[in-house]
Amino acid sequence: MIKKITGIQELYNFTGLKRTPIANHFDILTHEETYPDTLKMVAAHRRDFFSVIFLENQQSGEMHINQNTHASMNDILFFQSPQHVFSFIRGESMKGFLLFFTADFLLPYIKDIVAEYTFFSSVESNVFQLNKKEKEETTDLFKIILREQKNENLCKFLIAALLEKSKKIQEKYHTIEQAIPTEFQLVNTFKRLVSNHFIEHKSVAYYAEKLNLTANYLNDRIKVHTGKTAKEHITSRILLEAKNMLLYTDMDIAEISYTLQFNEPSYFGKFFKKHTQQTPKKFRDNQ
Known part of the structure; x- marks a missing residue:
């Protein structure tokens, strides 16, 4: 938690x-x-x-x-x-x-x-x-x-x-x-939800349900207006938090992994490397 x-x-x-x-x-x-x-x-x-x-x-x-x-x-x-x-x-x-x-x-x-x-x-x-x-x-x-x-x-x-x-x-x-069009209001509401649930909930389906939409429709509308899918927004928020903890805290990588609610540090390492082309340790050491 x-x-x-x-x-x-x-x-x-x-x-x-x-x-x-x-x-x-x-x-x-x-x-x-x-x-x-x-x-x-x-x-x-x-x-x-x-x-x-x-x-x-x-x-x-x-x-x-x-x-x-x-x-x-x-x-x-x-x-x-x-x-x-x-x-x-x-x-x-x-x-x-x-x-x-x-x-x-x-x-x-x-x-x-x-x-x-x-x-x-x-x-x-x-x-x-x-x-x-x-x-x-x-x-x-x-x-x-x-x-x-x-x-x-x-x-x-x-x-x-x-x-x-x-x-x-x-x-x-x-x-x-x-005065903002309805679909831009949808984008703003989605971003707020992600900010407040990105650690516990990493699937598009969770946010789609909160917004009474299907996951495919939410992905499509978010991408149309932001250039990134809903899933990419969730991933970006997780990565931002991970990078900040690697840069500005003395937490070890396992602690960061569990704080972000990855089941195992190895899963966090694979996730981080997939999206940054660096391991968490290499990212920290290179800064």
């Missing part, structure tokens, strides 16, 4: 950050506070809590979410829930905020976070680039939450206000997306 992070403290341990959260169900900090401890590359994982992250400057880092590599972007607001698989390569000197909270933290005010705020859903856009006004209003809320972090009751209302503000930003993005 893919690595599941069961609490905020476990996330810090997993990423190498030497920090104790404000509470078991809530924490807020700046990106600057994560240096120099956080690992260069954090492998794909799920979290059983929610994250709202603002990046003022991404620098040389990369986020891998929604089947896209987000790099060299500024003023980005993005959202994670237990539905998401997430990995990243940490950039140098990033600025911004990280906010973590469990579903229980917002009770009784918000009972179903994903239903109320769909940008936490794995099939919705959850990465937004902010304009100047949106950035100012959003960072003001983060700053107040940071300042009032010891007052849990107040922070609940402030987080709710941040989520409501984010819903308004999402509505703008929905207006833009509605």
